[in-house]
Amino acid sequence: MANQDASVSDDIESHNSDIVTVETVNNEIADLLEQSHTITHEYIVGDVSDCRTANGHLHFDLVSGDASIHCVIFSVQHQQLTATPDENMHVAVQGDISYYEARGSCSIIVTNVVHMGESEYTQVYAENKRLLAADGLLADSQKQSLPELPETVGLVTSANSDARIDAVTAICNRYPGVDINIHDSTVQGAGAIQELISGISTLDSDTTVDVIIITRGGGADNTLRVFNETPLCRVIANTETPVAVGIGHEDDQTLAGEVADHRLMTPTHAGEVVPERAQLNSELTQLSHDLPTAYHTALSDKLTTTATALNTAYQSAISQQLQQLETALDHAASRHFETQLTETQNRLHTAYQTLEQRKQHEQELEQTAEEIRTEVTAQTEAEMVTQRRRYMFVIVLLILIIIGLVVFNLV
Amino acid sequence: MTEHTSVHEKMNRVETIIERLESGDVSLEEAQALHQEGKELLEELSDTLALGDSEILEQ
Numbered sequence: 001m002a003n004q005d006a007s008v009s010d011d012i013e014s015h016n017s018d019i020v021t022v023e024t025v026n027n028e029i030a031d032l033l034e035q036s037h038t039i040t041h042e043y044i045v046g047d048v049s050d051c052r053t054a055n056g057h058l059h060f061d062l063v064s065g066d067a068s069i070h071c072v073i074f075s076v077q078h079q080q081l082t083a084t085p086d087e088n089m090h091v092a093v094q095g096d097i098s099y100y101e102a103r104g105s106c107s108i109i110v111t112n113v114v115h116m117g118e119s120e121y122t123q124v125y126a127e128n129k130r131l132l133a134a135d136g137l138l139a140d141s142q143k144q145s146l147p148e149l150p151e152t153v154g155l156v157t158s159a160n161s162d163a164r165i166d167a168v169t170a171i172c173n174r175y176p177g178v179d180i181n182i183h184d185s186t187v188q189g190a191g192a193i194q195e196l197i198s199g200i201s202t203l204d205s206d207t208t209v210d211v212i213i214i215t216r217g218g219g220a221d222n223t224l225r226v227f228n229e230t231p232l233c234r235v236i237a238n239t240e241t242p243v244a245v246g247i248g249h250e251d252d253q254t255l256a257g258e259v260a261d262h263r264l265m266t267p268t269h270a271g272e273v274v275p276e277r278a279q280l281n282s283e284l285t286q287l288s289h290d291l292p293t294a295y296h297t298a299l300s301d302k303l304t305t306t307a308t309a310l311n312t313a314y315q316s317a318i319s320q321q322l323q324q325l326e327t328a329l330d331h332a333a334s335r336h337f338e339t340q341l342t343e344t345q346n347r348l349h350t351a352y353q354t355l356e357q358r359k360q361h362e363q364e365l366e367q368t369a370e371e372i373r374t375e376v377t378a379q380t381e382a383e384m385v386t387q388r389r390r391y392m393f394v395i396v397l398l399i400l401i402i403i404g405l406v407v408f409n410l411v
Numbered sequence: 412m413t414e415h416t417s418v419h420e421k422m423n424r425v426e427t428i429i430e431r432l433e434s435g436d437v438s439l440e441e442a443q444a445l446h447q448e449g450k451e452l453l454e455e456l457s458d459t460l461a462l463g464d465s466e467i468l469e470q
Contacts, residue, residue, distance in 0.1 A: 148419065177462030177464065177465050179466040181468045181470065199470075287453060291428065294429040297433060298442040302438070
């Protein structure tokens with residue numbers, strides 16, 4: 001192949017004497033424009049699009065139909081303008097056409113701007129939005145929920161674009177394992193709307209596709225206009241499969257994004273249609289750890305509770321039995337003491353009676369002794385009296401005898 | 412819980428089961444039934460989340 005190219009190159013150089021570089025052509029175009037007196041107009045009318053500021057200079061595209069031209073207002077000129085160009089303005093600009101040789105691009109160096117009202121496309125956009133709203137296609141109630149865990153994602157985007165790479169990367173990064181069914185489509189210009197609708201319809205009829213993503217990267221506003229077309233919006237709104245739309249940059253608003261079930265800010269946000277697998281796995285791992293732990297804790301608590309209840313019941317039973325035994329023991333002791341007391345009382349009573357009897361007997365003995373003593377005393381006294389009388393009688397007798405004897409003697 | 416119950420619903424159910432088991436106010440029979448249900452849900456979730464290798468189809 002390389003040899004073939006070299007052969008063709010040699011052939012061109014040998015058979016053609018008029019061969020120039022890009023630089024030469026661009027310089028020739030620049031000279032042609034500077035010398036031309038036919039491309040001079042008082043005003044150029046169009047819609048302002050893609051307004052942006054760079055290094056203090058205001059850049060925008062002046063758009064009319066499918067045609068556009070780059071315009072720039074230098075910062076020194078900016079302060080002197082009666083109107084400042086802004087998105088969706090319809091304006092007439094004055095200025096000089098300039099050709100930038102290095103890039104081969106043509107621009108208008110704007111010196112004056114006249115505001116002429118809303119841009120033509122702003123009115124088209126508003127009408128399209130009104131029609132879609134009238135059919136209820138912008139209502140939140142019309143929107144479907146995205147599947148929680150799609151197994152297959154359908155992707156409609158342009159082949160070999162950064163948007164496609166970003167979307168696929170974002171999906172695979174968030175949930176490795178998801179299948180992606182890609183339908184290549186032109187995303188701007190002629191034929192884009194038919195290819196987009198075809199791609200969406202094909203994926204919608206595929207029952208394995210769980211969610212459809214329509215995406216493209218950023219670009220000039222007029223290149224995104226296909227996504228404001230009502231036929232495309234109606235197809236997006238009427239799919240049975242949930243649709244997510246991510247067009248351009250974060251600040252790019254399209255009607256396709258509004259009728260879609262979910263709006264993605266950029267192609268990189270395509271990953272939002274799938275969950276974050278790492279987080280789900282982490283949660284699952286945590287639950288897998290917590291469940292047996294909680295189960296064992298519940299069992300342990302239940303066993304502890306049961307053991308405590310068993311112990312309490314055992315203690316209660318033992319305590320009850322002890323109390324019954326204590327009561328029985330008290331009763332037995334009481335009965336024993338009562339019996340002993342009764343016996344003691346009986347013995348005491350018997351002893352007392354015996355004592356009383358003895359006492360009475362002793363008294364009787366004492367009385368008998370006293371009587372005997374009295375009787376003996378009386379007898380003794382009587383005997384003593386008798387004895388004394390006898391002695392007296394003897395004495396008297398003796399005295400008489402003595403007297404008799406004396407008398408006798410005397411006599 | 413059916414086969415079509417969402418992943419998050421199943422995860423929420425497992426969390427509820429864990430909270431119920433941790434509450435301490437559960438009988439042995441109920442704890443066993445809850446544990447079995449939780450294990451089955453975790454197996455289902457594990458099967459659901461394991462999609463295998465990614466495949467990119469061009470049309």
